[in-house]
Amino acid sequence: MLSKLKLNQLYFKDTQFVSLMTKRIFNVLLVANPYDAFMLEDDGRIDEKIFIEYMNLSLRYPPRFTQVSTEEDAWKQLGNTMFDLVICMPGSDNSDTFDIARQIKEKYPHIPLVVLTPFSHGIKERMEHEDLSIFEYVFCWLGNTDLLVSIIKLIEDKMNLEHDIKEVGVQMILLVEDSIRFYSSVLPNLYKFVLRQSQEFATEALNEHQRTLRMRGRPKIVLARSYEEAMDLYNKYQNNTLGIISDARYPREDKIDPHAGIRFLTEVRSRDPFIPLILQSAEVSNKEFALSCGAQFIDKNSKKMNIDLREAVSENFGFGDFIFRNPNTMEEVVRVHNLKELQNAIFSIPAESFLYHISRNHISRWLYSRAIFPVAEFLKQITWESLQDIDAHRQIIFEAIVKYRKMKNQGVVAVFQRDRFDRYSNFARIGDGSLGGKGRGLAFIDNMVKRHAEFEEFENASVVIPKTVVLCTDIFDEFMDMNQLYQVALSDADDETILRAFLRAKLPDRLVEDFFAFFDVVKSPIAIRSSSLLEDSHYQPFAGIYSTYMIPYLTDKYEMLRMLSDAIKGVYASVYYKDSKAYMQATSNVIDQEKMAVILQEVVGTQYGDRFYPSISGVARSINYYPINDELAEEGTVSLALGLGKYIVDGGLTLRVCPYHPDKVLQTSEMEMALRETQTRFYALDLKNMGQNFSLDDDFNLLKLPVKEAENDGSLNYIASTYDPYDMVIRDGIYPGGRKVITFANILQHDVFPLARILQLVQKYGQGEMRRPVEIEFAVNLNAAEKKGVFYLLQIRPMVDMKADLNEDLDAIPEDQLLLKSVNSLGQGIMDDIQDVIYVKTEGYSASNNQLIAYDIEKLNKRFLDEGKHYILIGPGRWGSSDTWLGIPVKWPNISAARVIVEAGLTNYRVDPSQGTHFFQNLTSFGVGYFTINAYMNDGLYNQELLNSMPAVEETKYLRWVHFDKPLAVKMNGKKKIGVVSFD
Structure with missing residues (x-):
């Protein structure tokens, strides 16, 4: 049965509370003579009282009241302001309130009108002769401002009823009552109760804004004043009726019928065996009828009638805590306050109690009253008749709640x-x-x-x-x-x-x-x-x-x-x-x-003994300034590595992939390259290090390990290939003996995990919604045994794209005007304010001095910063690599005044274009050019002779700084990857 219900395919859509209660009453016109209005305002504080009442109930948008007493004033106000409701208070004198109301209705037929009258003898007679058909409702004023809140809410509920029920399945409480005196006192009570309850259940919300929105999902209260009106409403919304409160005696077929209420409730009960019904009557003899149709009886003559009604609604309509009872003794067995508690208790509720409640739809009713519509709708369809298996039922409720809570969070x-x-x-x-x-x-x-x-x-x-x-x-x-x-x-x-x-x-x-x-x-x-x-x-x-x-x-x-x-x-x-x-x-x-x-974030990964690291870490960029082969710049690029992402940020050897061409990876296209240019080390968290020696260095408890260690951990399934030294080939997968090469082949080529597709989506929507190229950090945990995995998004940030237009053909500039040219450059734009070049001397250069070179550069950089000037920086190897053999280990602040940074290869020290540079993000955000030049291979041009022939502003053992009289022209075309620096 469970599989039939396809629980795992249950896709709850979040309730769009924003689209509920869209029609509101903001401005109310009060037509009354000054004395009545004063009485109503209780010395002039109606706005304040309504405001306080709204705030206490966490309601927003309290309405504004405008009071007029003459026809002239009424027309003037109606001309100036859009009113949503007119309340008329006819005085006991023969005032013209009704005439004014009639004229307003003629001119503004869409504005609802309400009569509010202090019930005294004279008025009652007067009302008998008036035509009240133009009014929505007549209320009786008993000196309680709560009534005004109820009038406004009742009319708002009526305006939003159809839309909100259709949209998300909001519930309706139907009150059937024709006595003005009576419903004028019941409604404020009922509203206060329902609004208080909705404040309670709004705690299912996760923040203040959601909380106010959730309150819009509270049940609507609808007033019917005759048998026909009640029947129409029930016929239309019977699937969304939370409960019914009905009087016994009211009009049916235009005559007062002392049994109208009983007829109505009997009809409802015949259609729905479980809907909660309450019959209220001044005639105690009706108690028998109430019992016969399974309704609760409330005596209208009782002094505490209002309290009785509130208790009956609370117990029967699914408000308040959910109380599981023993069906034989009706004693409380378990009480739950909210969804999380229901989820925790579901398996421990005694079977007979559980059966009693689910066979009467109690759980879905409780969820409805708390505006948890998706789960309530779903559970309402799973009746006891259809399933008849208690354990399966518990499981379904549990899984539905879990699914909903995950979705909601x-x-x-x-x-x-x-x-x-x-x-x-x-x-x-x-x-x-x-x-x-x-x-x-x-x-x-x-x-x-x-x-x-x-x-x-x-x-x-x-x-x-x-x-x-x-x-x-x-x-x-x-x-x-x-x-x-x-x-x-x-x-x-x-x-x-x-x-x-x-x-x-x-x-x-x-x-x-x-x-x-x-x-x-x-x-x-x-x-x-x-x-x-x-x-x-x-x-x-x-x-x-x-x-x-x-x-x-x-x-x-x-x-x-x-x-x-x-x-x-x-x-x-x-x-x-x-x-x-x-x-x-x-x-x-x-x-x-x-x-x-x-x-504070859980670290993605798996524990292997005393180490912890993820199967894959990566950085995806939605624009690629290094497109090769069939790749397009806009298809983006991804750097993948085994272990913690710090390896990528530090500029380690990662696997560079385009998510649209996952089977074409440059680094693994040739065996030599694969052995030379794939990851050899990885980072893991040292679980033994307790941080006693907490240090400035934030990686003090990270281990940098050789890939062989991961092989011992058994974490290379699906991400490594094996080099077979006898046959001189690399085979996808893990085989005994032979060096393991991190190629991610089973994932990229054989699609064991849909990494490429997920990355396409993430880049597409990330860039689409940020409206600019983005950089995304992620990590993946693979469960090799089950061939399953979780893709975790760790961060997204904009890559600032330089928009400078370059129409000039950079290849056409004569070589004798060029200081530098790279056909593998990064960056986009034009600079014309640089006159200085700092370069690493190549004669007698040795990588063993890279750390000392970094100190020299830092000192010079500080001078440029202090003067607010920029320079071009040229040196061998990868700038910013933490491995001093690969390049000069500078951090961004040490070179932050450089506007073009050049990696120049030497014959014995070739450089491939850097991908994992720590400051890729800073390069793009400051529009810094990044050139890779291997001039000895005809890969670009570097006129070092010119620099050597110029006098140095300053020279150290390793560096020279030269100054040009006129600014150099830097031009970069990021899409074509060409960058030049020319001089006059």
Whole structure:
């Protein structure tokens, strides 16, 4: 039976609460003589009272009242303002209120009119002779402002009824009553109760905004005043009726029928055996009838009639807590307050109690009253008759709730609540400040995945973000102020001093319990990532400037708390390190504007002994300035690696793939290249390192291991190939003996996991919705045994695309005017304000001096920064590589004044175009040119003789700095990958 219901294909769409209650009453015109109006306003505070009433019930948009007493005033006001409702209060004198009302109705037939009258003897007689057909309702004023809220809500409910029921299945409570005096006192009570309840169930919402929206899903209250009207409403909406409250005596066929209510309820009961019915009557003899049609009886003469009614509605209409009862004794067995509790209790409810409730539709009714429509609709169709298997029923309810909660949590930034955060929670915030750049990016992709159903189409893959909690920027402010850290932070103290001061400081105490709740749910290592206001902002992304720490998961939660607190303080401190301050200066930002949010996120990966790492990490870019073979620039490019993503950011050897041509990978196209240019090492988190020696270096607890170690862990299934030294071939897959080569062949060529397709979607929607090229970080956990996996999106940020148009043919410039030319350049645009070149001397060059060269460059760079000038930087190997044998290990702040950076190969030191450069993001955001030149192979041109012949402004053992009298012309065509630097 379960498979018949296809539970796993159950696709709950989130309820669009935004589209409910769209018709509202904003302006009310009150037509009354001054004395009556004064009485109504109780010395003139009606607006204030309504406002307070609305606020208490968390309702938005309280209406405004405008009061007029003469015909002249009425027309004047109607001419100036759009009114949504007119309330007329006829005085006891022979006032002309009704005449005014009639004329208003003629001229403005769409505005609803209501009569509100203090019930005194004279008026009653007067009303008998009036034609009331133009009025929606007549109410009797008993001096209670609640009545005004009810009048407005009743009319709003009537206006929105049909649309909201059709749209999402909102429920209706039908009140059948013709006594004006009576419904004028019942309605305020009923509304107050339902609105209070909807405040309660709005706690299923994940943040304030959602909460206010959810309240729109509350049941509508509809008033019928005759048998025919009641029957019409029931016929039309019987599938969406939550319950009915009916009087016994009211008009049927235009005559008062003392048994109209009983006839109506009997008819309803014959169609629906479980719908809750309440009969209220002043004649106690009707109690018998009530019992015969299974309705609850309420005595209208009772002093506490209103309380009785409220209790009856609460118990029968699915409001309040859900109480599972023993069907024989009706004693309470289990009580649940919300969806999460129902999910937790479902398997422990005694069978007979469970059967009693499901066979009477109680659970779906309770869900309806709480506006959880998708699950309620689904469960309503699964009746006891259709299934007749208690365990299957429990399972179905459980899975439906889980599915709904997962769907509801996705794409929403919830407010972190300790008792609510669980394994179905996705993204929560602590604090009210900003989420910072990365936080916003994550919230954005989470929402994007939820909106596009294509991400659901994979049999063996799901696309999600890791569980995330963001400490918003206001926590940072509080931490800085509470510990008085600004003085040391903004001083010239060295990084170590600043870090120590931050580590000594205290985080707000209230966070401890929140962190414990987080540990209970996320039983994996945690990454503590910076998410500053300026980071990943649209035009000047700060990539790789602040620290990111990772901590292992420990069973000792106090030890874990210590590590987490240190990591958070370490990220906070990194805002004020020397590099960050230099970067701020380079980007003309003011350090006081920088505020830091911190992301706590489960680390994606699998534990292998004392190590933890994911099967695949990657960075996808939706535009590719290095298209080769059939690739197009707009198809984007992806760098893949085994282990933690730090390897990619550090410029390690990754596998570069275009998601539209996953079977054509340059690096694995030839055996020699595959052996030489694929990943040899990877990063893993060291689970033994407890962070006692917490350091400036945020990778102090990461292990850099040879790929062979991963083979021992058994983590290379589907991602490695084996080199067979005897046959001199590389075979896809893992075979004994032979070196393992990281090719991802089974995934890219043989589609064991739909990585390429997911990346196409992510790039397409990411770029489409950000309206600009994007860079996306991701990680994948593969379960090799089941051939399944989870694709985790870790971050999205804009790549700033340079739009400068280049129509000139750069190949046409004569060589004798060129200082540099690269046919493998990165960047787009034109620069004409650079007069300086710093280059590494090639004579006697040795890679062993690369670290010393980096120090020299840093000193010169600082001088350029101070003067606000730029230069061209030329040197051998990969700039910014953390491996000093591959290139000069500079960080971005050490070269931030360079506007063109050149990798120049030497005969014995060839360079391939860098892909994983740490500052790819900074290059693009500042429009920096990046040239790769291997002149000795006729791959570009580098006129070093010219530079050597010029006098040096400054010369060190390894570097020369020369100055041109006139600015050099830098021109780059990113699509054609050609870049030149020419001189006059």
